[in-house]
Amino acid sequence: MSNAAARTLPSVVGNTARALPAPAGKPDVARRPRTPLSVVRSAPGRRRTPFVVLCFVAMAAALLTVLVLNISVSTAQYQLVQLKAQAATLNKENQDLTQKKQNFEAPQNLAAKATELGMVPSTVKGQIDLNTMTVTGKATPAVKGENPGAVLAPPAVGGVLDVVPSVTTKDPLENLKPVTPAAPEASATQATPPAAPASPAATPPVDLHGGSVPAPQQKTPGQ
Amino acid sequence: MAQNPGTSNKTKTPAARRRLRVGLGIMLTLLLVVGGKLFMVQGLDMGGMAEAALAKRLTPQVLPAERGQILDANGTVLASSVIRYNIVVDQTVNTNTKTFHRYNEKTEKLDEITRDQGIADLAALLGTDVAKVRESLTGDKRYFVVAKDIKPELEDRITKLYIPGLKAEGISKRVYPNGSVAGGVVGFLKDGTTGQAGIEQTQDEILRGTEGKRVFEIGADGLRIPVATDELTPAVDGSDVKLTINTDIQYFAQQAIQSQVNKMNAEWGSIVVIDTKTGNLIALADTNAPDPNDPGKVDAKDRGVRSVTAAYEPGSVQKMITAAAAIEEGKSFPLDHFTIPPSYTIDGQTFTDAFEHGTEERTLAGILGWSMNTGTVMVGSRLSKEQRYDYLKKFGIGEQTDIGLPAEATGILATPDQWDERQQYTVLFGQGVSQSTLQTVRAFQSIANNGVMLQPRLIDGYIGPDGQEQKAPAKDSRQVVSKETAQQVRDILESAVTEGQIKDAAIDGYRVGAKTGTSQAPREDGLPGFDGYTASMVGMAPMDDPRFIVEVVLQRPKGNIYGVTNGPVFRSVMSQVLRTYNVAPSTGTPARLPQFVK
Numbered sequence: 001m002s003n004a005a006a007r008t009l010p011s012v013v014g015n016t017a018r019a020l021p022a023p024a025g026k027p028d029v030a031r032r033p034r035t036p037l038s039v040v041r042s043a044p045g046r047r048r049t050p051f052v053v054l055c056f057v058a059m060a061a062a063l064l065t066v067l068v069l070n071i072s073v074s075t076a077q078y079q080l081v082q083l084k085a086q087a088a089t090l091n092k093e094n095q096d097l098t099q100k101k102q103n104f105e106a107p108q109n110l111a112a113k114a115t116e117l118g119m120v121p122s123t124v125k126g127q128i129d130l131n132t133m134t135v136t137g138k139a140t141p142a143v144k145g146e147n148p149g150a151v152l153a154p155p156a157v158g159g160v161l162d163v164v165p166s167v168t169t170k171d172p173l174e175n176l177k178p179v180t181p182a183a184p185e186a187s188a189t190q191a192t193p194p195a196a197p198a199s200p201a202a203t204p205p206v207d208l209h210g211g212s213v214p215a216p217q218q219k220t221p222g223q
Numbered sequence: 224m225a226q227n228p229g230t231s232n233k234t235k236t237p238a239a240r241r242r243l244r245v246g247l248g249i250m251l252t253l254l255l256v257v258g259g260k261l262f263m264v265q266g267l268d269m270g271g272m273a274e275a276a277l278a279k280r281l282t283p284q285v286l287p288a289e290r291g292q293i294l295d296a297n298g299t300v301l302a303s304s305v306i307r308y309n310i311v312v313d314q315t316v317n318t319n320t321k322t323f324h325r326y327n328e329k330t331e332k333l334d335e336i337t338r339d340q341g342i343a344d345l346a347a348l349l350g351t352d353v354a355k356v357r358e359s360l361t362g363d364k365r366y367f368v369v370a371k372d373i374k375p376e377l378e379d380r381i382t383k384l385y386i387p388g389l390k391a392e393g394i395s396k397r398v399y400p401n402g403s404v405a406g407g408v409v410g411f412l413k414d415g416t417t418g419q420a421g422i423e424q425t426q427d428e429i430l431r432g433t434e435g436k437r438v439f440e441i442g443a444d445g446l447r448i449p450v451a452t453d454e455l456t457p458a459v460d461g462s463d464v465k466l467t468i469n470t471d472i473q474y475f476a477q478q479a480i481q482s483q484v485n486k487m488n489a490e491w492g493s494i495v496v497i498d499t500k501t502g503n504l505i506a507l508a509d510t511n512a513p514d515p516n517d518p519g520k521v522d523a524k525d526r527g528v529r530s531v532t533a534a535y536e537p538g539s540v541q542k543m544i545t546a547a548a549a550i551e552e553g554k555s556f557p558l559d560h561f562t563i564p565p566s567y568t569i570d571g572q573t574f575t576d577a578f579e580h581g582t583e584e585r586t587l588a589g590i591l592g593w594s595m596n597t598g599t600v601m602v603g604s605r606l607s608k609e610q611r612y613d614y615l616k617k618f619g620i621g622e623q624t625d626i627g628l629p630a631e632a633t634g635i636l637a638t639p640d641q642w643d644e645r646q647q648y649t650v651l652f653g654q655g656v657s658q659s660t661l662q663t664v665r666a667f668q669s670i671a672n673n674g675v676m677l678q679p680r681l682i683d684g685y686i687g688p689d690g691q692e693q694k695a696p697a698k699d700s701r702q703v704v705s706k707e708t709a710q711q712v713r714d715i716l717e718s719a720v721t722e723g724q725i726k727d728a729a730i731d732g733y734r735v736g737a738k739t740g741t742s743q744a745p746r747e748d749g750l751p752g753f754d755g756y757t758a759s760m761v762g763m764a765p766m767d768d769p770r771f772i773v774e775v776v777l778q779r780p781k782g783n784i785y786g787v788t789n790g791p792v793f794r795s796v797m798s799q800v801l802r803t804y805n806v807a808p809s810t811g812t813p814a815r816l817p818q819f820v821k
Contacts, residue, residue, distance in 0.1 A: 089379075091306075092306055092375030092376070092379075093375070093376070095305045095306060095375065096374065096375060096376060099305065099398065099400065102300060102400035102401075103400060105299070105400070106400055106401050106402060106404070107401065107404055107470065107471060107474035108401075108402060108403075108404065108474070111474075111478075124731060124798075125798065125802060126731070126732065127732050127807075127808045129807065129808065136731070136732040136808040137731040137732035137808065138731055149478060149479070149481070149482030149485075150478055150481035150482040150484075150485050151478075152402075152403055152404065152474070152477060152478055152481065153402065153403060153514065154402060155399060155400060155401055155402025155403070155514060155516060156402060156514050156516040156517045156520075157398050157399070157400060157402070157516055
């Protein structure tokens with residue numbers, strides 16, 4: 001019997017059935033003939049699978065969304081960390097180079113380098129007024145070997161050159177050429193001592209008139 | 224019939240019913256207990272556990288502010304902060320790790336490196352021997368400094384060694400790229416953070432900036448909890464301080480005075496260069512200036528700026544003030560006639576000159592041109608004591624300079640009622656009064672600037688972290704003497720060079736006015752009396768419209784004081800200044816006031 005029937009008609013079958021209260025004076029009016037017993041197919045229960053599937057899909061979607069969000073945040077975070085590291089490295093490099101430049105610019109180091117090149121300070125200067133084309137003052141040539149006066153110590157900045165590097169006649173960048181590409185070329189440049197002013201080309205040695213600053217290599221522009 | 228009728232109480236045995244009730248009762252009681260405890264812990268929070276837990280998680284982190292730079296007038300960096308690293312090691316980790324892995328970029332595989340190999344690599348990079356490095360890496364300290372002040376590129380290479388337990392700590396270091404040039408003016412730091420001298424000290428608040436703070440919650444595993452508290456107060460970097468100093472002139476002047484002091488075996492020397500039109504100080508050069516990178520190398524007494532802190536008796540340079548006062552009060556004029564005896568006695572006080580002479584007929588110009596004490600007393604006695612005092616005060620004697628350096632000298636100017644019989648006259652030629660070099664220069668600046676005194680300026684302005692420049696306001700100016708008086712005094716000063724005794728201050732192509740000063744230096748051991756001399760020379764150029772004043776001071780030079788001349792030093796510094804600022808050669812006729820009355 002279906003549940004609906006069980007609710008409306010109290011069961012009288014079986015030993016757990018309730019005892020029927022005697023209906024008071026209510027005769028059975030139209031006792032219907034019992035319908036033949038047959039298997040009652042219960043009404044198809046509500047299908048639960050779509051709901052379950054829906055649940056699973058929703059859960060998967062939620063998990064995926066969270067995963068994707070986390071991945072994107074993490075990627076961005078990795079990028080951020082990488083960029084920050086790059087910025088920090090560049091900043092350090094910048095500071096390093098700036099310090100080197102400042103060290104070269106320090107007046108004491110410039111003066112020391114000038115002295116090493118054999119320069120002396122000028123004494124009496126004249127002036128040329130370009131507006132009136134007049135020359136005033138009596139310019140005197142600088143005298144070599146005069147007492148240079150007190151030497152101020154170079155700045156004691158740790159880790160930076162405080163001994164001015166010795167001057168070579170070669171362009172400083174040339175000295176930084178890598179040794180590996182052309183081994184014979186490298187050994188040749190190392191063999192010639194830096195003091196030799198004569199250039200590798202076939203130009204005749206220039207008369208420096210007792211100076212020590214080498215003459216420029218380029219004689220005419222564009223050569 | 225598939226049905227499941229509910230069990231009714233009427234069909235249960237009484238025992239079962241009771242058991243069920245008891246069970247329900249027990250469960251409800253437990254629920255109540257749990258609920259109550261929950262309420263107490265979560266709601267009332269007796270024992271403050273939530274707070275304690277939060278306190279444990281909260282980590283405040285200080286965000287350091289970058290210290291501002293100190294720049295010169297042209298933007299040259301005199302002081303800046305750079306990143307340096309301390310290499311620290313957790314000794315427990317390193318001692319217990321026999322081998323570790325290092326990624327080899329060439330083979331793209333992990334190499335297995337032994338501890339010894341790691342130590343050898345580190346020693347090679349640090350440039351120390353292996354035994355010392357091994358000693359610092361072995362032990363049971365969790366924090367031990369292996370190396371300090373490592374530069375970033377070296378730190379990079381050390382980090383790539385991946386030595387276990389080794390870490391690099393970033394610290395900020397102050398570097399002074401120009402070393403002892405303007406070293407005393409810039410000053411230096413104590414403990415790497417607080418200024419201890421010079422501009423670093425007086426402008427410490429502005430240079431320092433404000434630290435930032437970041438508060439976040441951190442779990443027991445050491446990772447930050449993302450969704451919890453995260454308050455951030457960003458750090459405000461310090462402002463840059465821009466000075467009026469010109470580094471090249473400063474170097475030139477420092478080198479010049481150091482050479483002069485070495486040559487004359489003097490105790491110390493100073494050179495002050497000022498721009499008369501603005502009051503900007505171009506150079507404050509002192510001998511034995513400290514290198515702020517290593518201030519301990521010089522004596523403590525050399526670590527200040529003597530140009531502003533050392534007060535001494537100025538001597539004959541003060542005669543300019545006497546002359547200016549006399550001319551302003553109408554008591555004299557440059558060609559005024561004076562008959563000067565070999566020694567002059569007034570009020571029982573006798574005064575003589577530095578050179579022997581008979582009775583001379585001199586002009587006021589000649590009195591200053593030959594720096595005669597006798598003549599100065601003659602002129603000055605025409606002024607009352609009050610007048611002498613007032614003019615000294617007007618010219619800034621006894622008034623402290625305020626340029627932003629520590630311990631600036633006020634000088635000593637006693638009030639007239641305190642002057643004794645002799646002092647009332649000696650103040651006229653700069654003895655019995657003391658002042659710093661900058662105060663003397665300030666007095667001469669008024670004369671150069673048509674009688675208008677401008678307070679000297681060292682700090683030009685401040686540049687905020689956003690790059691905005693804010694000029695330091697100029698202080699009030701005052702009219703000390705009239706324009707005409709100033710012109711006449713300038714003529715007298717120029718005649719001292721063209722006609723007078725200061726011919727070695729002349730510069731080819733430019734009109735120069737100058738005054739020398741030789742004063743007796745009081746003893747410094749506490750006993751009364753004098754010991755040695757202070758030789759000074761102050762000059763201005765070009766006289767057609769003076770733009771710069773240079774004063775050279777030499778304290779206690781050895782040898783005959785009258786053989787000492789600061790002329791060549793003054794000349795070289797002044798020519799350098801004129802050349803640097805592209806000052807056109809002088810036009811017009813130089814003043815040549817006669818020094819003698821014909």
